[in-house]
Amino acid sequence: xxxxxxxxxxxxxxxxxxxxxxxxxxxxxxxxxxxxxxxxxxxxxxxxxxxxxxxxxxxxxxxxxxxxxxxxxxxxxxxxxxxxxxxxxxxxxxxxxxxxxxxxxxxxxxxxxxxxxxxxxxxxxxxxxxxxxxxxxxxxxxxxxxxxxxxxxxxxxxxxxxxxxxxxxxxxxxxxxxxxxxxxxxxxxxxxxxxxxxxxxxxxxxxxxxxxxxxxxxxxxxxxxxxxxxxxxxxxxxxxxxxxxxxxxxxxxxxxxxxxxxxxxxxxxxxxxxxxxxxxxxxxxxxxxxxxxxxxxxxxxxxxxxxxxxxxxxxxxxxxxxxxxxxxxxxxxxxxxxxxxxxxxxxxxxxxxxxxxxxxxxxxxxxxxxxxxx
Amino acid sequence: xxxxxxxxxxxxxxxxxxxxxxxxxxxxxxxxxxxxxxxxxxxxxxxxxxxxxxxxxxxxxxxxxxxxxxxxxxxxxxxxxxxxxxxxxxxxxxxxxxxxxxxxxxxxxxxxxxxxxxxxxxxxxxxxxxxxxxxxxxxxxxxxxxxxxxxxxxxxxxxxxxxxxxxxxxxxxxxxxxxxxxxxxxxxxxxxxxxxxxxxxxxxxxxxxxxxxxxxxxxxxxxxxxxxxxxxxxxxxxxxxxxxxxxxxxxxxxxxxxxxxxxxxxxxxxxxxxxxxxxxxxxxxxxxxxxxxxxxxxxxxxxxxxxx
Numbered sequence: 001x002x003x004x005x006x007x008x009x010x011x012x013x014x015x016x017x018x019x020x021x022x023x024x025x026x027x028x029x030x031x032x033x034x035x036x037x038x039x040x041x042x043x044x045x046x047x048x049x050x051x052x053x054x055x056x057x058x059x060x061x062x063x064x065x066x067x068x069x070x071x072x073x074x075x076x077x078x079x080x081x082x083x084x085x086x087x088x089x090x091x092x093x094x095x096x097x098x099x100x101x102x103x104x105x106x107x108x109x110x111x112x113x114x115x116x117x118x119x120x121x122x123x124x125x126x127x128x129x130x131x132x133x134x135x136x137x138x139x140x141x142x143x144x145x146x147x148x149x150x151x152x153x154x155x156x157x158x159x160x161x162x163x164x165x166x167x168x169x170x171x172x173x174x175x176x177x178x179x180x181x182x183x184x185x186x187x188x189x190x191x192x193x194x195x196x197x198x199x200x201x202x203x204x205x206x207x208x209x210x211x212x213x214x215x216x217x218x219x220x221x222x223x224x225x226x227x228x229x230x231x232x233x234x235x236x237x238x239x240x241x242x243x244x245x246x247x248x249x250x251x252x253x254x255x256x257x258x259x260x261x262x263x264x265x266x267x268x269x270x271x272x273x274x275x276x277x278x279x280x281x282x283x284x285x286x287x288x289x290x291x292x293x294x295x296x297x298x299x300x301x302x303x304x305x306x307x308x309x310x311x312x313x314x315x316x317x318x319x320x321x322x323x324x325x326x327x328x329x330x331x332x333x334x335x336x337x338x339x340x341x342x343x344x345x346x347x348x349x350x351x352x353x354x355x356x357x358x359x360x361x362x363x364x365x366x367x368x369x370x371x372x373x374x
Numbered sequence: 375x376x377x378x379x380x381x382x383x384x385x386x387x388x389x390x391x392x393x394x395x396x397x398x399x400x401x402x403x404x405x406x407x408x409x410x411x412x413x414x415x416x417x418x419x420x421x422x423x424x425x426x427x428x429x430x431x432x433x434x435x436x437x438x439x440x441x442x443x444x445x446x447x448x449x450x451x452x453x454x455x456x457x458x459x460x461x462x463x464x465x466x467x468x469x470x471x472x473x474x475x476x477x478x479x480x481x482x483x484x485x486x487x488x489x490x491x492x493x494x495x496x497x498x499x500x501x502x503x504x505x506x507x508x509x510x511x512x513x514x515x516x517x518x519x520x521x522x523x524x525x526x527x528x529x530x531x532x533x534x535x536x537x538x539x540x541x542x543x544x545x546x547x548x549x550x551x552x553x554x555x556x557x558x559x560x561x562x563x564x565x566x567x568x569x570x571x572x573x574x575x576x577x578x579x580x581x582x583x584x585x586x587x588x589x590x591x592x593x594x595x596x597x598x599x600x601x602x603x604x605x606x607x608x609x610x611x612x613x614x615x616x617x618x619x620x621x622x623x624x625x626x627x628x629x630x631x632x633x634x635x636x637x638x639x640x641x642x643x644x645x646x647x648x649x650x651x652x653x654x655x656x657x658x659x660x661x662x663x664x665x666x667x668x669x670x671x672x673x674x675x676x677x678x679x680x681x682x
Binding site: 031032034035039042043064066067069070072073076077079080083323324 | 402430431432433434436458459460486487488489637638639640642
């Protein structure tokens, strides 16, 4: 594999991935380094995760007294959110029990329910679930009965979601204000690739003690995380999601023939390209151990050299902490390119161009207030 | 070095360049702004606070107040509050730049400092014991707080009661006291020593100005205090000054509902809250005349505390 050339600000200033690659480096930290690390980690949603990693490496006492509370406070919040996620999943299970359908918890919620290392210090915005498309209406009705209601999106967004997307508009609980994203697939119907949701469900693993609740199998979980990351236009938590992937990969790699299975499954689900990028950039940002054999197995799905050179320039910037200190003159262009690319992969041109036009020029007050379509 | 030791031009230069570093209670700030009223507000109100060269110092909160865009500057001048590059609020009219700094700093603390149980309440101290004054807006909480701290009580905070989750002690954050509408003139009339800065009009809370915290409160801003009382003030025209005991259970429920981060702390929030309630006397307090109210508080501080 060609290596990534980088001599830009996003690499030299990024304290967050630097400390995740090499925790011992904090021994050389000045107060200005701590200042920058905390700011970047906060805007990446990674303060609690870094604290967890420092605790594992017995380095907590190396944090200067004036800086420590930032990590502790974030960990307090993360611990509370884990409890809340468990409670929320129990509530979802009760709301949907009568339908007798398989419910798959995705992403962060799944890491908590499966007690994976990727749950450590993770912060949440919402809970994602995957249900069979045929039962989508019943699921929505059952959730409404239990107190979740569609969020106040504009009529355009409502139509956009229901006609083209792989999920219905986010539903928010009336009392707890928690948000669920209900998916029937992991990519939109209009997308370039069509991973079969039935295949994902067929290997899902039941969560002990919660009948009907499942999480994806280890390989599928990684593929979903990779797909989500490389099809998401805005990447507000790009580095956070990349550290999820790093933790998922390191944990799953202990299984025999893991890399062979992972690459074969990616091929089967048409997700080889996303996996290729995921492996390339976790290695770049976080030194995740990935064998050369994995890149070789993904050779057919890999982009050509020119495309790859362009993608490197984009993703080495947009996956860095979303903080002013990591931005250079090309960062805005890289963000725009990532946004357009993600939409390009998600819908054909005759839908994409009117959609981007609407988003750019016909943005109503309600559009900008409400949660944006993913 | 204290902020007042910086020359106005040096302060202006730092504010519009690398920022002014300030320590307020347990938190350090770096403030950047090119707006003259922000510089004036800092000079008027933060003179006694410690400052350092912001280029080498660690800061908990990096905030900036500036105009949103060039076009806006001419059309209808506005100000944005930026917390390290993110904008938690909609812009306000430029005239409200200084109060926006104060509101923004309150937001920074209440959204992040979960090492404390943070109650939305004023808190003042005398003879080592703190009186927590929670109350809905319009109850005369800020007026009473200003009156007390101009009469020998120590200002711990006028908005944020920070209860250390480990020690149970209250940590001071003696930033300027926010005064609204009539209370600005009430306090001017109450004490000639009160310094109140330029008022901003037509804010969401009406006319708002800030009173400089007493020098002694700032000097002792790292000295925590033991909770002594929770007192719910209620200003009511023509009423007699009256202090009446109040149920501890009700008081606990009110504090939990009016804490910024009670639910974030999980069971620890309950533990810290109940430990606090066990150690305080709870009262309702009605008043109409500020000098009488201060005298009633002084009598309370002089009485031996019957809890503990």
